[in-house]
Amino acid sequence: MNRLKVMPSRLGRSPRMLLRAAALPLLLAAVFGGAGCAQYQHAYRATELPQEFWAPETENIQEIDLSRLGNFSINSQQIHPGDLLEVTIITDLTKYSAPATQVRVAENGIAKVPLLGDVALAGLELDEAEQAIAAAGVPRVFQRPPHVTVSMLRQRTNMVWVIGAVKDAGGYELPRNASSLLAALVEAGGLSEDADQHVEIRRPGQRGPGPGMMPPGQRLAGGNGVQWASYQTAQGNAATAPRIIDVNLAEAGTQGNAGHHLEDGDIVVVSKRSPKPISVVGLVREPGEFELPPSKDMCLLDALAKAGDRTMQIADKVVIRRQIPGRDEPVVIETSIREAMSNQAANVRLAPGDVVKVEETPATVVLDALKSFIRFGLSSTVPLF
Numbered sequence: 001m002n003r004l005k006v007m008p009s010r011l012g013r014s015p016r017m018l019l020r021a022a023a024l025p026l027l028l029a030a031v032f033g034g035a036g037c038a039q040y041q042h043a044y045r046a047t048e049l050p051q052e053f054w055a056p057e058t059e060n061i062q063e064i065d066l067s068r069l070g071n072f073s074i075n076s077q078q079i080h081p082g083d084l085l086e087v088t089i090i091t092d093l094t095k096y097s098a099p100a101t102q103v104r105v106a107e108n109g110i111a112k113v114p115l116l117g118d119v120a121l122a123g124l125e126l127d128e129a130e131q132a133i134a135a136a137g138v139p140r141v142f143q144r145p146p147h148v149t150v151s152m153l154r155q156r157t158n159m160v161w162v163i164g165a166v167k168d169a170g171g172y173e174l175p176r177n178a179s180s181l182l183a184a185l186v187e188a189g190g191l192s193e194d195a196d197q198h199v200e201i202r203r204p205g206q207r208g209p210g211p212g213m214m215p216p217g218q219r220l221a222g223g224n225g226v227q228w229a230s231y232q233t234a235q236g237n238a239a240t241a242p243r244i245i246d247v248n249l250a251e252a253g254t255q256g257n258a259g260h261h262l263e264d265g266d267i268v269v270v271s272k273r274s275p276k277p278i279s280v281v282g283l284v285r286e287p288g289e290f291e292l293p294p295s296k297d298m299c300l301l302d303a304l305a306k307a308g309d310r311t312m313q314i315a316d317k318v319v320i321r322r323q324i325p326g327r328d329e330p331v332v333i334e335t336s337i338r339e340a341m342s343n344q345a346a347n348v349r350l351a352p353g354d355v356v357k358v359e360e361t362p363a364t365v366v367l368d369a370l371k372s373f374i375r376f377g378l379s380s381t382v383p384l385f
Contacts, residue, residue, distance in 0.1 A: 043319070046335035047345045053324060053331050055351030059250045060295040061195050068252045069182035069260050074175045077125040081107045082156030083176075087133065089115060091146040103151060115141055126150050160262045162188035164270035165195035180264040181247065185270075193294060196271040201245040204265050275352035280307040282358035283315040292352060299347045302341050303356050310337070311360055314367055317359040322351055 042055070079085065083105045089098040097291070098114035105111045110121030119131045119136050127150075134145040156383050157173040167189030172222070174183050177233070185191065262268070277289040278298070286307030300318060302309065316342075320333040333348060337358075340347035 035101065040282050042329075043332040043334045046320075046333055046348050047339075047343065049348075053322065055349045055354075056321075058293070058297045059297065060198050061191055061197060061249065062193075062295060064197070064249050064252075066182055066185060066191075066249070066252075069180060069185070069247075069249070076155070076292055077120050077127075077152075078233065079124050079126070079129055080156055080176060081105050081106055081109055081122050083152065084154040085121070085129070086149075086151045086153050087111075088111055088149045089113075089133070089137070089146050090148075093143055097133075109239070121150075128153065156264075158262060158264040158266070160184050160264075160266045160268060162268045162270070163250070164268075165192045165272040166190065166270050167192050174262065181260045181262060181268065184262055184268050188268075190272060192272075194272050194274075196273045198271040198338075199247040201247065201262065201270060202242040202267040202268040203263060204267075205240050205242045227271065231336075242291045243245075247309040248278070278303060278350050278353070280304065280357075281355065283307060283360065283364060284313045284358055286310055292350070294327060298350050300350065300356065301337075302345055303350060304337070304358070312367055313365060315361070315364050316359050317361050319359055320348055320350070321355040323353055 014237055044050070059259045070142045072120045077173075085105065086100050087098070087103045091097050094384065101114045103111045103113060105122055109120050110118045111121045113119045113133055113136075116137050116139075117195050119133055121132065124132060129150045130148040131149045133150065137148075139146055155176045158176055158179040159171060161171045162178065162184050163169045166185065169188060172184060172187040174180075174187070181199070241244055253259070273294055275292050277291050279287075279289050280303050281287045284304065287307060290303065292312045300320070316337050319336060320335070321330045322333060323330045
């Protein structure tokens with residue numbers, strides 16, 4: 001009957017004896033901490049990491065309350081350049097009356113009113129415009145103030161462009177009194193999945209109002225009542241510099257109305273998320289680079305799962321190298337997989353560009369050597385004969 005025999009090695013010892021002899025110095029190394037263990041002089045324990053080195057929390061862009069972006073108010077009764085009005089003037093004398101007539105307010109804030117000619121109306125509310133027209137007509141045409149009615153037929157629209165991380169980029173016309181950032185994003189189909197929380201409103205440079213014009217909201221007594229400028233005061237006709245307004249969607253609720261109202265010609269740019277991937281190396285089954293999820297945090301244990309887990313369960317030490325803006329040397333963070341499973345502080349939240357390494361230790365070196373000698377021992381056996 002055939003039996004399995006283990007042939008002596010060339011040195012005259014069995015594989016088991018060789019295994020014991022070779023493993024002894026490795027075991028001693030494990031006891032004294034000398035083999036296979038990288039040392040870092042300036043490393044932080046994960047549970048003691050200063051807050052300035054923490055990875056930022058990932059905002060779920062889909063959960064942000066975008067309704068806060070429409071938190072601004074425009075007086076719908078106020079007249080602006082480009083508005084189309086209906087003006088009716090009635091007096092005691094039929095020949096000095098004007099039926100309902102459509103009147104458009106020019107860019108300089110002046111409207112050509114029937115029977116009267118030029119009257120400055122921009123900046124006034126509808127009832128104030130009626131008083132201004134009546135007052136302007138007394139010295140020109142009428143002996144006593146006529147009855148004037150002014151109504152808004154169509155307000156001027158603002159043409160805005162929405163580009164970047166939205167579902168349907170393009171140009172959109174928005175009502176002047178509803179030209180909010182919210183309205184623009186809604187028209188563009190909402191944010192795409194790769195949208196970032198950072199938005200820029202790019203306001204093109206505009207020409208100044210020229211001599212004799214007043215900034216918006218300021219009124220000049222006398223004459224026709226109001227002089228108006230559509231834009232900020234500038235010297236002569238010099239163009240003003242372009243302006244960029246930054247809006248953080250996650251913080252929109254605390255920023256008030258600043259930057260949420262759009263003007264004609266504004267360009268809304270929604271940034272795309274393009275973070276650097278993280279790298280997982282060392283004692284893992286599938287080392288490589290992995291993208292950070294767009295709407296949730298990735299922590300150490302998540303990254304290890306992406307890399308197919310450890311090659312040996314005894315591997316426990318992890319080192320994370322993190323580059324902090326403004327620092328020449330990366331921050332080194334040490335943690336433990338065993339500790340990460342029981343303590344959230346040790347399960348480090350990862351930042352873009354982090355390098356995660358499952359380190360060799362004396363224990364992993366010994367185990368790896370044992371596996372090698374076991375394979376060597378099996379290869380030294382002789383088949384049945």
